[in-house]
Amino acid sequence: MFxxxxxxxxxxxxxxxxxVTLFLVNHVIKFVQRVRKLPPGPWxxxxxxYLPFLRHDSQNQMTELAAKYGPVFSFKCxxxxxxxxxxxxxxxxxLTNEHLLGRPKETILPGVIDHHSFAEMTGEPWKQQxxxxxxxxxxVGFGKSEMEDSIRDEIKSFSEVLxxxxxxxxxxxxxxxxxxxxxxxxxxxxxDDNSIKDYIDGFLNxxxxxxxxxDSSFNLDTLQRNAALFYGAGSDTISNTLKWMMLYLVxxxxxxxxIRDEIKQTIGLNRQPENVDRQQMPFTMAFIYESLxxxxxxxxxxxxxxxEDTKVGGYSIPKDSLVVFNFWSVHHDPxxxxxxxxxxxxxxxxxxxxxxxxxxxxxAFSGGRRVCPGESFAYLQLFLYLVSFLQQFEISAExxxxxxxxxxxxxxxxQKSLPNLIFKSVD
Numbered sequence: 001m002f003x004x005x006x007x008x009x010x011x012x013x014x015x016x017x018x019x020v021t022l023f024l025v026n027h028v029i030k031f032v033q034r035v036r037k038l039p040p041g042p043w044x045x046x047x048x049x050y051l052p053f054l055r056h057d058s059q060n061q062m063t064e065l066a067a068k069y070g071p072v073f074s075f076k077c078x079x080x081x082x083x084x085x086x087x088x089x090x091x092x093x094x095l096t097n098e099h100l101l102g103r104p105k106e107t108i109l110p111g112v113i114d115h116h117s118f119a120e121m122t123g124e125p126w127k128q129q130x131x132x133x134x135x136x137x138x139x140v141g142f143g144k145s146e147m148e149d150s151i152r153d154e155i156k157s158f159s160e161v162l163x164x165x166x167x168x169x170x171x172x173x174x175x176x177x178x179x180x181x182x183x184x185x186x187x188x189x190x191x192d193d194n195s196i197k198d199y200i201d202g203f204l205n206x207x208x209x210x211x212x213x214x215d216s217s218f219n220l221d222t223l224q225r226n227a228a229l230f231y232g233a234g235s236d237t238i239s240n241t242l243k244w245m246m247l248y249l250v251x252x253x254x255x256x257x258x259i260r261d262e263i264k265q266t267i268g269l270n271r272q273p274e275n276v277d278r279q280q281m282p283f284t285m286a287f288i289y290e291s292l293x294x295x296x297x298x299x300x301x302x303x304x305x306x307x308e309d310t311k312v313g314g315y316s317i318p319k320d321s322l323v324v325f326n327f328w329s330v331h332h333d334p335x336x337x338x339x340x341x342x343x344x345x346x347x348x349x350x351x352x353x354x355x356x357x358x359x360x361x362x363x364a365f366s367g368g369r370r371v372c373p374g375e376s377f378a379y380l381q382l383f384l385y386l387v388s389f390l391q392q393f394e395i396s397a398e399x400x401x402x403x404x405x406x407x408x409x410x411x412x413x414x415q416k417s418l419p420n421l422i423f424k425s426v427d
Contacts, residue, residue: 038081039315041065041073049076056409059299059328062086066329072315081321083306086329088336088361090313095368097312100323101126102305116217117225119302125217129226132218134373136202151381152272155388179227183220200227230374237297238381240412244295245288245386246421248343249395251403255345259284260390260426269426273387275380281387285356286348288382292364294343297413299328301366327363336361393423 042065044050054077055061065073066086074083085094094100102122118129186200196202200223207218249256266280267273278285304323311317332340336359338347348356365372372378389395397403397419406416 037316037318038074038321039072039083039317040069041075041084042069044076047078049078050082051077057407058409059296059326062300062324062326063329063332066326070315072313074321077322081318082324083315083317083321084324084326085312086326088330088333090315091325091327091330091363092360092367094312094323094325095366097310099306099308099310100304100312100317101369102307104303104305104322115221115225117222117229118217119229121217122305122307129217129222130373132202132206133199133226136196136199137373137377139196139202148275148380148384151384152388155385179224179231183223183227199230237412238378240297240414241291241295241378241382242385243415243418244297245291245382246389246395247403247405247415247418248287248291248294249390250397250419250421251405252343253396255287256390256395259287259386263387263391267387269391273384273391275383277387278379278383282349282354282356283345284383284387286345288379288386289348289356289358289362290343290345293331293337293362295413296328296331296364298364298366299326299413301325301327304370325363325366327366330361330363389423390426392426394426396422396424398422 042050042053045052062084063086066084071087071090072083072085074081076082085091103116103120103126116125118126118133121129183200183204186204189195189201191201191205191208193205196205203218203223203226207216207220207223210216210218249259262281262283263269263273267277301324304325306317306319306321306323309317309319317323330336334340338344346353348358350357360367365375365378401419403419404415404417408414408416
């Protein structure tokens, strides 16, 4: 057969178009197959998906979309499939799903942060990091009187500051340079199992034991990221929760009176509170629980990733999908809470009001195996701070100033405006 140049060119063009067509058809088939696996949800735009339509109050938006598409729905977020899980029934199931313990493969700020903290790790590295963190924190003071003493010293110093300044709380500060200096100071010491004084000591000790392991996650970069996580996330969430609590005390002064009366009846106004006092102060604990529920400062969990194909409530979740739990929808679900739009600490008390009961669907610190490791420490801090403040001060706002509970959304649910609070010494 005789081929001319023209015939060859036509053949190549047709062959090229055939390959392109085959590629597009294959891509469309795979896309349709994946979409059919996913839960229903809103359609977005090409390439960017639903990303341009996301609002700042994303937890409210997710709740609205759940009412339209169902408690488990999905949408495209850039190149990722994002699956949002609402309602306690489905979140409870998801929290115990071993295939939903993964984190996204990228760091929180790719290109800016190159190394994962243990909160961003998946699989065995995460398990090892979490085990060492919990073990070290327990050994150096979690749940021990020494830790309570440290918090009380901190509260005493802070209370002195409140007597000469109107500004209640300082803004969240970055600790990166401080952390680096702290790590350098710790490395100058000879650390073994018997000389561990804090988390950095414990990490450096474990890093020394694993120095011959290839690709160990116990390295200085991970240590700095973990320490920043403990310093930053811990201080920011606690200070933000305390701000909300102060606003609620001023907005609802009857609760401030009830807590102070309970303090007078149990430990008085002079003895510093201790962790064991929580058992004798049910209304105080109920107020803390309601503050956490009502504010829901972490309305959506840190992104998770499905490590295998799995299901929640009969909905398919393909491998490598990103998964979000809408804790806000749980904390404001009228099927779980009576009048959830009202601030009502009494909802956490038993019938005779002798005990504060924390239900499993109060998930202020997430739940399951990826529950916040500092949950018990956070409750201790909030209790000691709240009781210590109300032992010493009557808290109010400037005369004529309205107390707004309007929210702003910047990573955490924050106060849109903060009035100048007045701390008057209790007589």
